[in-house]
Amino acid sequence: MMPVVTRKLLYLTFVLWSISLGTFALFSLAPGDAAQIILNNQNETPARNQILALREELGLDAPWNVQYFSWLKKILKGDFGQSWQTGRPVVDEIFARFPATLELAGTAFAMVLVLSVLSGTLSAVFRNRFVDRLIQAATVVLTAMPTFWVGLLLIYLLSLQCRLFPIAGRGTLAHLVLPSATLALGLAFFQGNVLRAILLRIMSMDHIRFAFAKGLGKKKILVRHILPAALPPMVTMWGICMGQLLGGAVIVESVFAWPGIGRLTVEAVMGRDLPTAQALVLLISFLFVMVNTLADFAQLRLDPQMGTPQ
């Protein structure tokens, strides 16, 4: 029997390889001839022999497995090809945009953490009382609001009416407030609701009831016994949350003209810039898988029961 960590790492490698195969297949099956799109982007009316020559050069006539392995070899070396829109290497395009998304998603994640722990704990402690009902009602509405609408409302209220924050773009700290709040709001209450359920489950467990029976203070029980027990399942939720933040960034970055990889994905897809879109799908999926694997390992450390093979 292999140790859990080795097994997980082997499987992770397999999943990452499968993602590369899936991404390759997806973009190979996309309608439209690559050579034709490239030449059209160069503002030419391409002649037939030009297209055939470029097809030859790109190796588009080779069998798919040959194409796949030469593509895989390139991306393992960090060569994702050139953007069909700008002609620059895709890697450069992505790394120019990446810090903006990291900044946005990181800030939003911090907001989600604070808000969800606050709302979830309040909800669980005051279960079925007024505060809980209020948070529950807010959760139903706030998780139902589309992020782009939240963004538009915030822009209208706080930028156009109150002139507190800039409308769009990236730069100062003030630019960061509205996009990250927009991205965080719904997710925070969703996560808070999950935390509430987890806390309620823990509160009904024997060791907590024993702590109460022993006469420990409520605050002490909450901070020492209940919240730490909620950490392992929440770590998994935070991993999933990262994926939702990356997905949400696609829309929020478009609303606020935020120059990150979410908006780059939209631009690449809309402009049929296949190499850029392909690299982004691959990169974002890798990132998401890595974060979730880290969350898994963190959970292994936090909860010794998880490591025992069934």
Add this chain to the structure above:
Amino acid sequence: MKILMHLPGPGKAAGWLIFLVLVMTAVAAPLLAPRTPLETDLDHRLEPPSLFFPLGTDQLGRCVLSRIIYGARISMSGALTASLLSLALGGIIGVLAALARGVPKFFLTAVIDVGLAVPGLILALVIAGLLGGTMASLILGLVAANWPWWARLIRGLTLSAWQREYVLAGQAAGIKKTRLVTHYILPQMKAPVMAAAALKTGRVILAFSGLSYLGLGPAPPAPEWGRMLQEAGIYMTRAPWLIMAPGMAITLAVAALNLIGKGSKRS
């Protein structure tokens, strides 16, 4: 008291009520809408709400109320179709992954894990974008993004049901696997799947309108709620009231499904 247990809670009942009203609105759109959603009136552009145009007019002088009412047809049917198709596909793969053995089991599990590894909205964006901006390609993208989630859920439900005593009794009695699945396992999944379906359909509506906002999905002049918001955003300084109605319509639909899902989970 026992009868009361079976009645839906106030939240769930309200959810169903709002949802049914929205479905009826979609069905009876031609009867309810004061005008057609595409009729332009260039003399009445970007007008505030009035008696003639209860929700105002957009940049082409089209009646916003009529567009919202007809929009229910697009957003609701699109999201419902995508949601049901991903449930069906994910359900089949999930049951197969739970009951298969050896290489097929490994293969199916890996396919689900790979599907879960790609953030859904990004996969839907890429597929819908590559296939061109139509309703069908957007639905296909949403199905591709959502089936792995269903497959994982239903695989888990199948695995736990497989251990139950009545299923073991069925196995011992020599009942075929297919019959065990259709008559023993699937029926008792109804409650959790219903709750999850309501919540998930709400998420799909958000994704559907979000991707339409980005310019995918049904092409203009179709009155899609997300696309209406995108257009309203452009004219926000001149006609800020235009951003209210489509956003509220989406929120109402998703909140109704949230309430149904939450209520079903509790019971």
